[in-house]
Amino acid sequence: MIMGAIEVCSYSVRAIKEYSRQATNAPKVPHDPPNRTPLVFTEADTIGLHKPHNDALVVELLLDDVEVSHILVDTGSSVNIIFKEELDQLDLSSDRIEPFIEPLTGFDGEHCMTVCMVNIPIYLDGVAKIIQLLILDKPAIYNSILGTTWLHAMKAVASTYHQCLKFPTPDCVYTLRGNQTIARLCYINECKLHSANQACVISLLGPTNELVVQQTKPKQESIVQVCIDELRSERQVGISAELDQSIREPLIHFLKQHSSTFAWWVEDMPEIDPQIACHELNIDPTYKPIK
The missing domain is CATH 2.40.70.10 (Acid Proteases)
Incomplete structure (x- = not known):
């Protein structure tokens, strides 16, 4: 089902209401049917x-x-x-x-x-x-x-x-x-x-080295929250739960060293240059304003 503007009334609220009234006021008694098959x-x-x-x-x-x-x-x-x-x-x-x-x-x-x-x-x-x-x-x-x-x-x-x-x-x-x-x-x-978001695994199989595309669902990675500020327990970041210890520990240490570079609140970002980051309303400019 796809709905768009009806040609006789477009997006005019008044025209849409009149269009609705016309159906309500239409005669309910059927006319004599035409002489057709x-x-x-x-x-x-x-x-x-x-x-x-x-x-x-x-x-x-x-x-x-x-x-x-x-x-x-x-x-x-x-x-x-x-x-x-x-x-x-x-x-x-x-x-x-x-x-x-x-x-x-x-x-x-x-x-x-x-x-x-x-x-x-x-x-x-x-x-x-x-x-x-x-x-x-x-x-x-x-x-x-x-x-x-x-x-x-x-x-x-x-x-x-x-x-x-x-x-x-x-x-x-x-x-x-x-x-x-x-x-x-x-x-x-x-x-x-609908399954286009699945990952494609392309491999060479068979005696002719024919390309075979296998559809597999992307792996769902588990995330754990890690506190990187010992004085503020609410300051946490998410990292993969499947990281190897040889990577996990140095990563956490690095994040703790640079925790001050994170912006946790709006107050932490005064006078940000709009060329770096800005906020805008998610409104399509082609939509007609309606009171």
Whole structure:
């Protein structure tokens, strides 16, 4: 789930409140349904799928005359995303890309900033919709994420269980099927991305001296606190608990000799040159101030 500014109200508090009231005041009695074939999902749509499954809906679409795979259809996202690495593959002219910095929020409240935006036509069964895609410059397992703005523009309904989405055309209902194999490959890549902070051990193994990369978790080092000022027991520093005695004792002796060089309180650092150290608030300057 990715949340960003809604086009009709942006970040205006007044516009957001009005947008909320419009939903509350909308008529609850449905109008007469149009004379069209209804969008219906049945068990027949699951033929050929491995079940049971918990796969995301990952599709392939034509973006600006280029076939792009690994596109996640996310019904919980209010924005459409394309990642910079994939955008570079589309080889678009630079004048089509506009600077656009906007905070995006995930379900856990974590923020990330967009860098640019681009309008790209997305083609599907002869229907073309020019969609605004926000550009993120960060590693990702998908090439693009399409949210509710694209789904609503297509009047499409997505079903992850049936691994497809459907939308009406003048003649019939078109079904775009997801790729369950790619969805599971994306899941595997997501697991690898989460374990990217693991250490890599590269060794030469086998008769061909083939390079083998082994993923191992970094060793968790134990830390012990050591007092380096006999007159002030609260003045302690942390050192490795696994240090050899031949290193541990000289290190502690050295730290005790130079304990006066440590700054224990703010008062110990009067008139520090800002070029050496300074304090600043962790506030993104691109955020709009709100009263």
